[in-house]
Amino acid sequence: MVLDELKEWLYGCTHCGTCKYVLNIFTPACPAGERYQLESYFASGKMLIARGIVNGVLDLDDDDIRDRLYACTGCLSCEQQCGVYHHQHIFEVVRALRTEAVTQGALNPAYMVMIESLKKDDNVFGKPKAERGDWAKDLGIPEAVKEKVDAAYHAGCLLSFDPELWEVPRSAIALLKAAGVDAGIMGAEESCCGGRAYEIGYKGEFTKYAEHFLETFSSLGISRVVTSCSDGYSTFKNLYPKVGIEMKFEVLHMVEYLDELMQNGKLKFTKAVPLKVTYHDPCHLGRHLGESGVYEAPRRVLAGLMGVELVEMERNRENAWCCGAGAGVSQADPDLALWTANERLKEARATGAAALVTACPWCERNFKDAAREYGEDIQIYDIAELARRAL
Amino acid sequence: MIETVISKVVEELEKIVGRKFVSTNRADLYIYSYDLTFAEPRWPDVVVLPESLDELKAIIGLANREKVPVIPYVAGGNVSGLTIPLQGGILLDLKRMNRIVEVNETDMYAVVEPGVTFGHLKAHLEKHHPTLKYTYAFSPPSTGVMTNALVQGLDNLSFRYGAASHWVSGLEVLLPTGELVKIGSCSASRTWQAIVPFPELDGLFLGWQGTTGLVTKMAVNLWPKPEFNTAITFMPIDLEGAYEILQSIIRTRIPDDLIGTSFTLNKVGVLAYSHQKMPLYPPTKRLPDEPEFVITAELTGNTENELKAKVEAVGEAVRARCAGIKYTGPETVSSTTAAFPMQALGVLSSGGGLMWVGTYGPMSRWLDTVKRGCELQDKYEITRTCYTRIMNEGHFAGLRWMLPYDKGDPDLVKRIEGLCAEQLDLVLETGYIPYKTPVWAVRRLEELVGHDWLKLHRRVKEMLDPNNIMNPGRWGSPK
Numbered sequence: 001m002v003l004d005e006l007k008e009w010l011y012g013c014t015h016c017g018t019c020k021y022v023l024n025i026f027t028p029a030c031p032a033g034e035r036y037q038l039e040s041y042f043a044s045g046k047m048l049i050a051r052g053i054v055n056g057v058l059d060l061d062d063d064d065i066r067d068r069l070y071a072c073t074g075c076l077s078c079e080q081q082c083g084v085y086h087h088q089h090i091f092e093v094v095r096a097l098r099t100e101a102v103t104q105g106a107l108n109p110a111y112m113v114m115i116e117s118l119k120k121d122d123n124v125f126g127k128p129k130a131e132r133g134d135w136a137k138d139l140g141i142p143e144a145v146k147e148k149v150d151a152a153y154h155a156g157c158l159l160s161f162d163p164e165l166w167e168v169p170r171s172a173i174a175l176l177k178a179a180g181v182d183a184g185i186m187g188a189e190e191s192c193c194g195g196r197a198y199e200i201g202y203k204g205e206f207t208k209y210a211e212h213f214l215e216t217f218s219s220l221g222i223s224r225v226v227t228s229c230s231d232g233y234s235t236f237k238n239l240y241p242k243v244g245i246e247m248k249f250e251v252l253h254m255v256e257y258l259d260e261l262m263q264n265g266k267l268k269f270t271k272a273v274p275l276k277v278t279y280h281d282p283c284h285l286g287r288h289l290g291e292s293g294v295y296e297a298p299r300r301v302l303a304g305l306m307g308v309e310l311v312e313m314e315r316n317r318e319n320a321w322c323c324g325a326g327a328g329v330s331q332a333d334p335d336l337a338l339w340t341a342n343e344r345l346k347e348a349r350a351t352g353a354a355a356l357v358t359a360c361p362w363c364e365r366n367f368k369d370a371a372r373e374y375g376e377d378i379q380i381y382d383i384a385e386l387a388r389r390a391l
Numbered sequence: 392m393i394e395t396v397i398s399k400v401v402e403e404l405e406k407i408v409g410r411k412f413v414s415t416n417r418a419d420l421y422i423y424s425y426d427l428t429f430a431e432p433r434w435p436d437v438v439v440l441p442e443s444l445d446e447l448k449a450i451i452g453l454a455n456r457e458k459v460p461v462i463p464y465v466a467g468g469n470v471s472g473l474t475i476p477l478q479g480g481i482l483l484d485l486k487r488m489n490r491i492v493e494v495n496e497t498d499m500y501a502v503v504e505p506g507v508t509f510g511h512l513k514a515h516l517e518k519h520h521p522t523l524k525y526t527y528a529f530s531p532p533s534t535g536v537m538t539n540a541l542v543q544g545l546d547n548l549s550f551r552y553g554a555a556s557h558w559v560s561g562l563e564v565l566l567p568t569g570e571l572v573k574i575g576s577c578s579a580s581r582t583w584q585a586i587v588p589f590p591e592l593d594g595l596f597l598g599w600q601g602t603t604g605l606v607t608k609m610a611v612n613l614w615p616k617p618e619f620n621t622a623i624t625f626m627p628i629d630l631e632g633a634y635e636i637l638q639s640i641i642r643t644r645i646p647d648d649l650i651g652t653s654f655t656l657n658k659v660g661v662l663a664y665s666h667q668k669m670p671l672y673p674p675t676k677r678l679p680d681e682p683e684f685v686i687t688a689e690l691t692g693n694t695e696n697e698l699k700a701k702v703e704a705v706g707e708a709v710r711a712r713c714a715g716i717k718y719t720g721p722e723t724v725s726s727t728t729a730a731f732p733m734q735a736l737g738v739l740s741s742g743g744g745l746m747w748v749g750t751y752g753p754m755s756r757w758l759d760t761v762k763r764g765c766e767l768q769d770k771y772e773i774t775r776t777c778y779t780r781i782m783n784e785g786h787f788a789g790l791r792w793m794l795p796y797d798k799g800d801p802d803l804v805k806r807i808e809g810l811c812a813e814q815l816d817l818v819l820e821t822g823y824i825p826y827k828t829p830v831w832a833v834r835r836l837e838e839l840v841g842h843d844w845l846k847l848h849r850r851v852k853e854m855l856d857p858n859n860i861m862n863p864g865r866w867g868s869p870k
Contacts, residue, residue, distance in 0.1 A: 023532070039419065049422070058417055
């Protein structure tokens with residue numbers, strides 16, 4: 001029983017509220033709590049909900065209770081702020097409750113479409129699997145399943161199926177080519193990493209994708225997998241080991257690889273990109289990786305682009321405010337997702353930056369949608385898009 | 392509340408604040424039924440989160456009309472069951488009323504709404520008024536500034552200025568009967584500098600645990616922030632030595648803050664700083680050569696020389712009085728805003744529970760009370776965790792034994808309950824009065840205070856809250 005996993009952590013939370021704010025600057029840390037204000041939406045409230053469910057006082061059959069559990073972007077900011085010994089297990093508790101809900105058949109309709117699509121087409125958007133590599137059709141990039149390459153570029157579901165974001169993987173490929181990297185893609189054979197399934201409580205589907213991913217890349221003899229998707233990256237690095245999947249190849253986020261290529265002189269830029277920018281740290285590239293959080297590489301890359309001026313938001317690095325899209329919130333509670341993103345856009349605008357730069361397609365998608373919804377006047381880019389302009 | 396009344400009240404509340412900020416969901420009611428202590432959980436009937444004074448007026452009007460209990464709530468970090476709704480009713484979560492209305496640099500006060508926390512005020516002052524400071528409670532930064540003052544909390548300037556209620560310089564109060572009154576200079580002028588020279592009506596609300604009215608604005612003193620600070624510690628081998636050291640420092644009138652803790656609390660607390668569970672059970676004993684107590688004096692100075700002179704003067708005072716006492720110190724350590732990090736409450740957690748018999752009492756009975764309280768901890772096989780803060784230049788002391796505990800361990804909970812019951816008997820005997828008084832201690836105090844006191848108390852409560860809607864069942868509760 002999944003709830004057994006929780007017992008160790010049920011009584012750790014004193015409901016002291018430290019998780020609600022970023023320590024020392026006391027700006028909000030929890031998107032759901034800040035949006036809804038009821039204690040049940042904050043991390044401390046969710047820990048008490050877990051206690052109530054395990055002790056039989058509360059019931060996962062209650063739609064409103066599940067709404068509270070699904071109104072969590074999994075950003076882990078609460079874990080960053082919490083001062084108690086259970087602090088690294090808060091989202092684990094939320095995820096276990098979601099898994100228990102799935103086990104009990106208390107399903108969230110918003111996710112059923114996603115899961116059906118995963119089962120049928122290996123992606124979370126209900127798109128035909130055959131169209132997965134369309135973004136790269138005219139690039140002349142090798143397909144790793146057909147010819148041997150050193151590095152495979154993993155686009156991930158969102159970058160594969162959202163034409164408005166295709167400039168991100170296309171920029172990444174252009175940069176890899178410019179640096180002389182022997183890279184290929186998986187094309188239609190690429191599949192979802194399964195990370196989203198894990199976060200919304202479908203552990204079985206997740207395990208299936210983890211095993212598939214390992215088998216595929218191992219059989220192709222690829223030494224390095226590069227991805228622009230921070231969700232995917234943290235899934236490979238962080239979640240696969242949780243189900244006993246050990247990578248036999250190196251996994252890099254594109255921004256780490258860019259940093260490496262710039263540092264060792266393989267990638268050189270010739271053009272200036274005059275732009276004042278601020279950098280949004282994606283949760284999956286930061287807090288989700290614990291002490292291995294990728295905070296400095298993107299900043300080094302931006303510093304290496306002529307004309308780019310980087311200004312920091314008040315909440316940055318480990319304390320960054322979430323974009324709002326994570327852990328299934330953009331599907332289950334789109335209003336919360338967009339509101340959260342807009343809070344970040346306002347913070348970005350307050351720095352005087354003309355553009356917000358990030359390194360995660362889920363963040364970028366949500367920021368673009370929020371800018372449309374709320375009318376915040378700011379440009380939004382993936383870091384690879386800016387870097388490509390400098391080639 | 393009966394179902395039909397609940398439905399009517401909920402419908403009205405939704406009209407007042409909007410559906411989004413009203414909840415009868417079981418998860419919400421369950422969460423607000425608890426606090427850190429072993430106080431018995433009681434569920435409210437509905438939770439509501441107003442944002443403005445107008446909304447608040449409408450809610451209180453509704454509650455008074457329907458005779459529905461109202462329980463004010465801000466941060467939830469309570470230690471005495473003070474926001475557990477003893478008789479159900481409306482749980483009034485005030486966190487959305489979180490404006491810092493004014494900071495007056497010259498008159499050195501801030502006017503805050505109920506939802507303003509220590510964290511918010513600190514951040515605001517650092518950003519906009521960097522030469523001023525407020526205090527920090529021995530609790531997380533999410534603690535409410537106003538609630539801390541209302542329940543007479545102790546803070547890191549308490550040696551200088553006493554309990555937090557002592558530095559309130561103005562109030563705006565919504566009475567249960569609907570009137571809005573200002574108390575202090577703000578009632579007759581634009582500024583909120585002092586309660587005096589008016590009759591001190593703030594006493595109708597401070598220390599009453601939200602049973603007489605709803606404070607909607609409060610002015611609290613701010614103080615200049617000296618540039619230089621440090622802390623010095625002394626570690627006596629026994630409690631007699633601790634008492635002598637405290638007395639010698641008290642008479643200097645020098646520190647901003649003067650606190651003492653059991654050495655064993657510091658010893659086990661070290662692990663908690665690195666996010667590890669505090670190993671309080673089985674009890675950690677001090678070794679023969681280890682000290683019994685750690686005394687810390689926080690010092691500030693406008694210049695380096697002033698600070699240095701203060702350090703020397705405190706050291707000299709202790710040397711002079713404590714020549715025959717075995718202790719180490721003074722040792723200079725980094726100044727902190729409290730004896731523990733800002734997230735103290737979290738750090739002290741060892742399983743979701745935190746309990747104490749917290750008291751204010753006379754220094755003349757300090758040694759006797761501390762010794763016997765610690766011996767009771769030994770009897771119950773619990774690590775000695777005494778915590779004391781000297782208040783108002785030694786005119787009284789805050790004293791408690793911190794008891795983090797695992798709420799999931801019923802045997803331990805029983806042990807803690809037994810210890811607290813005996814410690815309550817002890818403190819009442821030695822003249823230490825429980826503060827942030829839990830209802831079980833209120834009932835004990837009511838046995839001690841005498842008939843006329845009770846009559847007066849209940850008359851005041853009845854005059855201000857004739858329908859007994861404000862946090863009923865606590866101070867002034869009708870017999």
